[in-house]
Amino acid sequence: MATHTPIRRALISLSDKEGLEPLARALAAHGAELVSTGGTAKAMRDMGLEVKDVADLTGFPEMMDGRVKTLHPKVHGGILARRDKEEHLGAMDAHDIGPIDMVVINLYPFEKTVASGADRETIIENIDIGGPAMVRSAAKNHASVAVVTDPADYDAVIGELSGHGGLTQEFRTMLAHKAYALTASYDAAISSWFAFADLGQAYPETRSIAMTKADELRYGENPHQKAALYIPQAVRPGLAGAEQVQGKALSYNNLNDADAAYELIAEFRDGPPACVIVKHANPCGVAQADDLLTAWTDALQCDSVSAFGGIVAVNRPLDEATARAITDIFTEVVVAPDADDAAKAVFAKKKNLRLLLTGDLPDPARPGQMFKPIAGGLLIQDRDNGMISKDDLKVVTKRQPSEQELKDCLFAWTVAKHVKSNAIVYAKDGATAGIGAGQMNRRDSARIAAIKAREAAETHGFDDPRTIGSAVASDAFFPFADGLISAAEAGATAVIQPGGSIRDAEVIAAADEAGLAMVFTGMRHFRH
Incomplete structure (x- = not known):
């Protein structure tokens, strides 16, 4: 049976305080001493909770505009000390270092600060130092310390405390994995900002890419291959963020083909109503017309044989007449900026057909980079945004x-x-x-x-x-x-x-x- 280790002291320091109250109350209710910094400490005191300042723990005040507050042996010693080594326990006794059993951290909002258009000095000040250091320390010592970095895990932590009075080794290991993924992606964002925005390097010597799993797919190119969809940490408009209104789960091939259709239909986003039909990532019919139904009919007439089981994309919200025409043949996926209720009702009769609503279409001239794996490496190139006119x-x-x-x-x-x-x-x-x-x-x-x-x-x-x-x-x-x-x-x-x-x-x-x-x-x- 799994052993649940109790939490006797928790250090909490949050930029985003959503979800803090139920977690802090649960920790206090189960006998944990709460230690905190600045705004987080004030927030918990306002909740009526007893909180110890980190400055009281370390004997040093916060200094240098808050740049130095948790970088201290009484913090990191309490986190890193191995509870199974006499030498570590003896050092703690000798230097009056108390153990810290849980660290609850979210980091300075670096990416949000960049996205807000802040000046360089503000961006630099939103590079967190103490937070990642504590996160990494706690994750390294996950045998004894729980590190909570994702507010989505707060309820699970509360559940473990309420049901068992502590956390298992397996749970702490999972939290440690998420913690290192966080610090890796955080550093990747900072590195990318320095390279691309600050230094203007399109292809820096070292490239770090952070992605988050959005979905596990039905399978890869073939049923014996597993696959998943990952998206960048900074979410951007695109097919990966489309709303799936209905239909079976998407496979690797569905998404690959749908993306081909999405990128092509974007070329016509500012023109007349247009329709694209794609099969195996190649267009097999494309047309523009005065209305969407005619565009669909003209596109289909190019190669109706290949269109069977294909992907359809349009540059206008779907109407009932076009929806009926599309559903007259077997179609895997339909991609559109939107669809009216009548069109949705038509698609609802085809329960396996996937309907993806993207809300908008991207600028075909937008910058960006494309990635392609090869044996032992990764090819990266600028996306083909070349445009010509008459x-x-x-x-x-x-x-x-x-x-x-x-x-x-x-x-x-x-x-x-x-x-x-x-x-x-x-x-x-x-x-x-x-x-x-x-x-x-x-x-x-x-x-x-x-x-x-x-x-x-x-x-x-x-x-x-x-x-x-x-x-x-x-x-x-x-x-x-x-x-x-x-x-x-x-x-x-x-x-x-x-x-x-x-x-x-x-x-x-x-x-x-x-x-x-x-x-x-x-x-x-x-x-x-």
């Missing part, structure tokens, strides 16, 4: 593109940015006509996209594939003319690509011969 395009062919061709070029280019390389995207009238993704050469991507367009025409009864009269985007330059010729054979009349190949002249000549209009962006969008 003014950035360079016409390189004899024929100038029409205004509609330019619009379709830019639309296709935006979608191609989110398609796995090698990527070819045909688009016409604000909708994708065919998408070729992830092939080892660009010509095959162009051919696959054309094949899908022909199949879509047959499925939906079009007279011609929608690649006829379309614009085609290539995420990188055409190294040879064959890929461009394949696009022309599919019916494309305009081409958008980065340019920069040693064979650009050959490719431009082929475009001129085919009567194509072609523009260069000067920017590549590889997506591996």
Whole structure:
């Protein structure tokens, strides 16, 4: 049977005092002497509790604007002393050091201070020194000392005291783990602030990353793989914080694909109603229209076969008509800024379909960094926030593109940015006509996209594939003319690509011969 060690003295020092009263009262009720500092001591006295100041314990007053108050042998000796070593117990007797059995700490609010826009001096003063030192000391000596750093654990502590009069070794070990995770993440936040904000280093020599587990997932890429979702300590808007209104628990693949759809739909957040359909992290249909239902219909017509079991994202709150249309086919996840009650009622009839409401869409031009593990390391790069406009395009062919061709070029280019390389995207009238993704050469991507367009025409009864009269985007330059010729054979009349190949002249000549209009962006969008 587990042994519950009583708490005879507890040192409490809190920046955030929420939940303090029931915990302090429970400790006092079970015979613990309460020791505290400054504002925390006053708060407990105002509750009618008897509290001993740390200054009375150490014989030294708080000094240097509170920078020095708990950094003293009578504090750390009381925390660190091993109760099973005669030498430690003898040192305590010799120096009049009383044992401290529990430390309840939360740290200066460094990240909140930074987020508030405070000046540098204020930020520096909110780097806690004594708190982390006590937390680490107590966690090291968890065999005898309980360290409580998370207010979410207060009720469990009170329950253990009320039910058993003390805490078990297992419980103290769990608290110690959380304590070291806290100090690690705290130091990571401080280190990141110094590197990024104070010194302006995008890629410092040492990088510390602190994350908090948000959820354990159903499984990873495959059912035999375990997986979990972690989010940064400083919560930012995004898919990870979306409200799941209904549906089964999300898997790794669900979230990975939903994120691909979310990032792509964000490209259209300020434009007309738009819909994105994603399968295996690649878009298989994208469209803009005057209303959401038409956008969904146009996106679906690009590749309705691949859309089965896919992920749908929209840039407007979902309405009932669009919800009904989406639920006509099997869909895994739907992502939207919001949904009206009628739309929610439609989705509720599909109990397994996950509906995620994000509240907003991010700025596609926002800065940030992307992480990718490799064997023995981690690749970090700036996120691809490259944006272009009509003014950035360079016409390189004899024929100038029409205004509609330019619009379709830019639309296709935006979608191609989110398609796995090698990527070819045909688009016409604000909708994708065919998408070729992830092939080892660009010509095959162009051919696959054309094949899908022909199949879509047959499925939906079009007279011609929608690649006829379309614009085609290539995420990188055409190294040879064959890929461009394949696009022309599919019916494309305009081409958008980065340019920069040693064979650009050959490719431009082929475009001129085919009567194509072609523009260069000067920017590549590889997506591996």
